[in-house]
Amino acid sequence: MSDETAALRELVTDLAANHEAPQAGDLPEAWANVTELGLHGIGVAEEAGGSGGTLAHLAVIVDALGEVAIGVPIIEVATARWVLAHSDSGIDAQLPIVVLADEAEPSGVLTGVPWGRSADLLIVYTTSGPPRAYWMSDPSITVTTGVNLAGEQSDSIDLGAATGHDLPWAPTASEVRARLGLLWASALTGAMRGAYTKSRDHVRTREQFGAPLIKIPAVASAVATFRTHLLLAEAAVARAVETLAGEKGSDVLDSVASARIVAAAGATEATRLAHQLHGAMGVTHEDGLYRLTTRLWAWQDAETSERDWAIHLGDKAIERGEDAVWSELTHAF
């Protein structure tokens, strides 16, 4: 780990020390710390009102927050701020979020919008034309509140007759999807690591049958299996970060799709193994494992589902054929 990465992770560790799990549907108090530190502005140049740094730095922060099971709107807000900074819009919002609208949704109603009720600005990408920005203070917008599996805000927003205004110079939907996808893969990987470390520590200290649980071969095997899935997710994210940073010149969205699929599939294994290793203790509220595992379940299909990412990648592979797939894969590691 580089010094820079270690320093970024330490910011989150400090912040987590005073963090208390919020009630379902509440914006965690930790969000105030995140914004005070300017972590939500990483990846946007200081001249453009951001905190400087790169997407890779932002991914480290998102991973570290996932590891300590803190769910805050950093992915949505940092991405929305990046969109605004590249839109030449002059808009200055406190908690802007970005939504990629599904064409299947009836026009005007957005479902499952993370942190919708807390947002002050909503940027909506549809399948055609430039994105539009809506101030949430617009009286024609109505919000129906809900929560996801981890108790995080997940709301329905009816735009009604709200007009909003175009952001003609904004980055494309595909660029936004890649950025959001990478950050969700990072969040999942962080939460997997949190669940892994907690599980490993549990079986190393908890004694049954006269010895630490890890002495039982089946338990040791489960720990090792868990470790392999974590290592794979980390490798997938590292690859996508490099691709997105433009270091290798291969297809950005495909590389993100791979990371997103591997991390989401890893999350399924991670939740199963973490609960198995924790035994009955792990299902209690007091133990707190649920804070990681419910997030893994909630996040594995966040924004674009694992299934949709996989179909995107599969469709493209058969459309282009083996030669193109291999060339694409070997363009970068």
Place this chain on the structure above:
Amino acid sequence: MTVETQSSGTRLSTGELRDRVRDLVVLWRDRFDFEPVSDSWLRSYDPAFTKALAERGLIGMTWPRQYGGGEYRNVDRLAVTEELLRAGAPVSAHWIADRQIGPAILRHGSPELRESILPGITRGDYLFCLGLSEPEAGSDLAAARTFAQRVDGGWTITGRKIWTSGAHFATHCYVLARTEKSDKKHVGLSEFVVDMTTPGIDVTPIVDLAGEHHFNETAFDDVFVPEGNLIGVEGRGWSQVIEQLSFERGGPERVLSTYPLLARMLERSDRIRELGLQREIGVLVARLATLRRLCWDVAQRMDSGESTVVEAATLKMLGNTFERDVVAVARDVLGGPGSAPDSYYGQALLATPGFSLRGGAADVLLSIIAKQEAKL
């Protein structure tokens, strides 16, 4: 078209190497008349192909020039090996020597041993088989009973080795043998290079479930091994072999054994759409992309001298699962009740049982990872 990979003193970039090998295998498919097969690094033998690779400096690529190597990095070698595996090319003749025995001799062998063996490997003349497993010991390598008795000018080896792939064509055998009787099984083991023409060696074929002959049982009866053919230090064989095994585990052949089958599948877009298997294909592509990345991480760690124990074991575990899952999807796309043993699908399927056995069974790998994790 001529394709060169070596010219006086100039080193090619990883990308150049990859492109040249990619062109070569297309040309050589006709010249050597090979069909792409799954598991070609174990199952497809052609010494002429090996010789042709050697002539272009593609065997022992990372080794010093004085032994015929190219002083390339492990990441460069990775680009070459994965292009060969992609093509399902006949590379089994030199695979063991290039992958693990050469590097083991380079790390631990005496200058004389290096001089006498390594140039033969890089010329494509010396082909190795692996005398590790024994009939009585199974996956427990350290339980080796094969004994090397001290004699004038060297040792005489007696014992039996099993699963010695390619022993029937190998010029040399790597043998792990006991040089000291000890209560602790990891103590007193030594590594040797044995010339297969030495009197006293008997190779018996073991035909596999596909009806193919790759494995053997190799018996050694008082086989003389000269002093200089000891690799490294007498009695320290176990720690040396552990290093060798991470070379054995961390390569792309643990991911790409069934790639020729995947390649075939990707050309059947009609069938995949008809069955609605785009998601399954997408997941395979994602896993392949990531496992390749892990291969690269392992090669890079080797280049910088870092330990690769956990990474290599992970790669092999998850790589083998991936290889099997390719076959599972291919069952729907290319399989069917009339699948022949020599069809793309049939050939790959019949190879699968060996994937998670060779190079350490899945359970052995998990215990290696668990040990590391218990220490942290």
